[in-house]
Structures are given as C-alpha cells and as structure tokens.
Amino acid sequence: MGETETNTKKKKPSPLWFLLPAAALLLLTGALLLRYGPWEQADVPAPAVTIAPAVTPRPAESTPAPALTAAEGYMASQNGLFCPESGVTRTEAAEILIRAGAEIPAEDRTDVLTEETLCALAAEATDARTAEDAMTAIRGLGDEIVTRAEAAVFFNRLFGLPARGEERVFFPDVAPDYWAWEEIQTAGESGFAWAGENGRPEPGFLMLDGYLYLAGEDGYFLKNQFAGSLLFGNTGRYTSGSLELDDYVAEMLRTVTTDDMSREEKLRAAYEYCRDNFTYLIRHYYNIGDVGWELGEALTMYSTGKGNCYCYASAFWAAARQLGYDAKIVSGTYGTDLAPHGWVEIWAEDGKRRTYDVEVEMVLHRRGAKRESLYAMTDSQRRNHNYVETLSKDNIVPRETNDGLLPR
Numbered sequence: 001m002g003e004t005e006t007n008t009k010k011k012k013p014s015p016l017w018f019l020l021p022a023a024a025l026l027l028l029t030g031a032l033l034l035r036y037g038p039w040e041q042a043d044v045p046a047p048a049v050t051i052a053p054a055v056t057p058r059p060a061e062s063t064p065a066p067a068l069t070a071a072e073g074y075m076a077s078q079n080g081l082f083c084p085e086s087g088v089t090r091t092e093a094a095e096i097l098i099r100a101g102a103e104i105p106a107e108d109r110t111d112v113l114t115e116e117t118l119c120a121l122a123a124e125a126t127d128a129r130t131a132e133d134a135m136t137a138i139r140g141l142g143d144e145i146v147t148r149a150e151a152a153v154f155f156n157r158l159f160g161l162p163a164r165g166e167e168r169v170f171f172p173d174v175a176p177d178y179w180a181w182e183e184i185q186t187a188g189e190s191g192f193a194w195a196g197e198n199g200r201p202e203p204g205f206l207m208l209d210g211y212l213y214l215a216g217e218d219g220y221f222l223k224n225q226f227a228g229s230l231l232f233g234n235t236g237r238y239t240s241g242s243l244e245l246d247d248y249v250a251e252m253l254r255t256v257t258t259d260d261m262s263r264e265e266k267l268r269a270a271y272e273y274c275r276d277n278f279t280y281l282i283r284h285y286y287n288i289g290d291v292g293w294e295l296g297e298a299l300t301m302y303s304t305g306k307g308n309c310y311c312y313a314s315a316f317w318a319a320a321r322q323l324g325y326d327a328k329i330v331s332g333t334y335g336t337d338l339a340p341h342g343w344v345e346i347w348a349e350d351g352k353r354r355t356y357d358v359e360v361e362m363v364l365h366r367r368g369a370k371r372e373s374l375y376a377m378t379d380s381q382r383r384n385h386n387y388v389e390t391l392s393k394d395n396i397v398p399r400e401t402n403d404g405l406l407p408r
Contacts, residue, residue: 066126070100070159072168073189075152079208080192082171082184084149085235087112090121096155097125114144118151122158134158149180152187161186170194172201172213173236175220194219205263205324210250212238212322228326240318242295248302249322263323270319271375274301274312274358275365281306285340286331289390294318294329297342310342312359317344320356332389334360343387346376355382 074096075082094107102125113121115135122131134157138150146154156163164185167176172194174184196202200219205212213236214222221236233239240246256269278301285308286293298314301307307315313329320327327346334341334357344356357374364372374385 066102068097068100068102068126068159070096070155070161072161072164072186074099074155074159075148075184075187075189077171077188077190077192080171080190080194081173081208082148082188082190083235084147084152084174084178084180084184086148087145088118088148088151089113090117093118093121093151097122100125100159102126113146113151115139115146116144118146118154122154126158130158149174149178149184152180152183156183156186170200170219172215172219172221175218175223207253207257207259207266207323210253210322211246212324214238214324229328230321230324230326238322238324240295240298240321242299245295245299245302245318246322248299249318252302252319253322266323267320267325268375270323271316271356271358274316274319275362277305278312278315278362279306280359280362281308281311283308283311286310286342288332288340288388290331291329293331309359312362313342313344313357316356316358320344320346330389332387334388335386338386338388341387348376353379355379355387357385357387360385 075092078086090107090109090111090113093113094104097104098106104121104124115138119131119135122134125131134154137157138146138153141150141153155161163182165182166185168185169188169190171184171188171190174181174188178184193199194201196215196219198219201215203215203217203219206215207213212230214227214230214232216222222232223236224234225232230238231241238246240249252273253266253270256273257266261269293310294314294317296314297307297311298318301311301315302318310331317327317329325346327344329342330345331340331342333339334343342359344358346354346356348354355374355377357377361372361374364370364374377385
C-alpha cells in the first residue's frame, strides 16, 4: 500500500522550465541586435560629403562720386563786398553746388549752415567720403557756424581748386593780410566797379545798404579800430555796440535816404524822420550829466516807436553816428524852468558846436510853429532856448571843452 501511494502522487515540475521563455527572448534580442545594431552598420560606408572649393569674393565695385567742376569766381559778392565773416546760407551753398554740376534741389532758405549741415549738403552732391575730406580743411577754424571765408576754403577743396597767391579780384573788406585772402581770390567774383582810382573806393566814409564803412588810402576798409569815437569792427562796418540797433538804423536810413544825397542831406533826412515818426511817452528822467543811457533809449524808441526826450535824442544820435558824425548825447536842462532834458551835439568841421533837438522841435511843430527849427543850432541860437549842460567828462571821447560848464 505504501508503494501504491507513492506511485499515485503527481511529480513537482522542475524549476528550470521558467528559464525557457527568458532564454528565447534573449536569443531573439541578440539576433535583432546582430542584424540592426551599430556594429552591423559600422561596416556600411558613410555617404560621401562634397565640400565646395573656397572662392575668393570679388571686391565690390564702388560707385564713383559725381564729378563736380567749378571755375574760379563761383562765389558772388554782396554789394561789391565778400563779407567773409557772414555765415554762408543754405541757398548760396546749394546754388554753388548746382552750378558745379550737382543734381540736387535748389534751395530758397536763408538759414546759416553749420559744419554738419554743409557737409551733408555736399554729400548729396558727391558722396560722404569726398564731402568729409573737404570738411577737414575748415574744422577747428572757429565756431560751428560756417562763414563765407570758411566756405571758400571748403569748396576750393571740394572742387580741387588751388588757392591763388596773387590778386585776381578786389574786395575792400578782405585785405591781403586776411587769413583766407588767397582762398577768396580763387572763390570770389566781384563784378563791382568802385568810384575811386583803379576801381577801388575813394578814401573816407562809405554808406552801403544803410551801414557805414571807412576806406583807407589803399581802398581797404578799416577794421577793429576807432576813427574819432566811431568804432569799426572786424567786418569793417561801424557799430554802435549793439548790432540790433545798427540794423534798426540801417533800415531807417534805407527808407529816407538815396545814394545821390550828400552826407548832410542824409543827416537832415534822419533828423526829420526821428522828429515826425515817433510818439511822445512820459518816462523817467536822468540826472544832469548822466551818461551811458543812449544805447538803451535808442533801442526803446526804434523797437516801440514811443519815448520821451531822451529817446528822441538817442534815436537821432544813433542815426548821426551811423552816417559818420562824431555825435554825442547830452543830459542837461532846457528852458527857463531848467527842466531835465536830453539832446544831441555834433562838432562841425569848422570846429564849432551844433545842437540838434528833435523832441522840442516836434512839440513846436505840433503847436503850429512849423517854421521853428532846432536843427544844427549855433551857440547863439541855442541861447534863446536856455540849454544848460554840466559835464565832468565827455561820455564818448574826451575833448578839451568838456570840463566845467559849456557856453550856453
């Protein structure tokens, strides 16, 4: 029985049968790896890569700058003057470039060019490199604003024109000792005939467009020096010390004078203008003998058209001096009541004083006394009006007669 029980019991499966699926999977994986793995592909040659040979690039062909050609004398004069210290305007610069062959729009603008704007304008006509090369000739010569003298240097370089060493054209405001004289001899064109010998101005005062100049014996204008008490600045033009006032006076003189008038006739015309074209306005008074107020009062009168006796006197004083008269302003008293008053005196060529009272003559005329003239009064005439002045020193230029009480 024991033997029978032993034979009837089921045998336990061997534990190795679980390894069979794993072994099969491992064999399959190995086969796949052998077929598609990297060691299989290592034997396959890689596709060839074609490398293009190095090519040396051709240099870019630069566009040549437009050719600008100009003959000598491409800068026009202004009333026979070159005006070297005036700023060059956009209109003038554009006209110069157009005449030289530039294809740029014509300009009608009076704004003064800077170095930057002049260079940009020239670059439109040529190219930036050419314009910048020409600009190096004037950089550092002064302010950023380009003067006409600097413009002559710039355009000479731009056009390839050499500076002249001899006189080709005469400008009374550009003497041979001027720093850009040789450049201006190349650039400038006058086309103006002066009345003096050799086509130059006659020595003496010269009025141009309402402004005063003084020509020397050689025909060139005096610069940076006094003639009597009149100051002629670095342009050769007389200046009161106020460019604004000088412009007001020049505008007035252009209105009331003509070229065929004598200097005395122009003085009388300026006197009558000041008498008849301003309005009286009560303002402050000055102490007897006060000086230094004439510039301010003249500007007040020309800019507003209104003022008191000091303003009337100052307006005429400024006009007389811009006509070349060594006029001086006076703060004194007038009439029997010794009222504070201002007037003008001019020492005539005969060495005698002449008195001019614009404001009182204006009052007399408005009261109906139009025959009464206070123009160029002699000392005997002025006694009738009781002018009194007490001066310790002339406010313009010392004179021997300026100390103490002047004769009435």
